[in-house]
Amino acid sequence: MGKAKKKTVQDETVDLSMAEKILDQYRGVDGCLIPVLQKIQDGYGYLQEPVINLVSERLNLSLSEIIGVATFYAQFHLQARGKHIIKVCCGTACHVKKAKNLSAKVIDRLKINANETTEDRMFTFEEVSCLGACGIAPVVVVDKDVHGTLSPDKLADILDGYTESKA
Ligand code: FES
Structure with a gap:
């Protein structure tokens, strides 16, 4: 070859x-x-x-x-993705528990919209359908870590943790 x-x-x-x-x-x-x-x-x-x-x-x-x-197929991606994938659930249970506020926090913190990746390729943000953890809505998954009953402030702390560990 x-x-x-x-x-x-x-x-x-x-x-x-x-x-x-x-x-x-x-x-x-x-x-x-x-x-x-x-x-x-x-x-x-x-x-x-x-x-x-x-x-x-x-x-x-x-x-x-x-x-x-x-x-x-949703599993394939034609654009670069971040090192960390943030999935904010927009299913019914999470919607009722104000998941939109979590999306708004990601947008505010990382300056990207859904289906976008930060310029430094640290984060990709996705809004997804039910993640199968409705009992702890609203739910965000970062990589493989599931975060339930999440408030926007707690989500900000989680994101800060990833940003700080980058250094
Ligand atoms: S609707 Fe969000 S985990 Fe099911």
């Missing part, structure tokens, strides 16, 4: 060698697009344009097929 090509996107150089290794593992395997995209996203954090182009070439699939799959 030759040396991996490098392409530039949005001022970043993308090393395609990891994607090539993943694609080599699936050489000749039919219907492997989803596991390939999952492994590539695990490795790169999100599905970047140069990597999607490589997947298209190697699996002989059109870009529209790949983008169609990547946008259909």
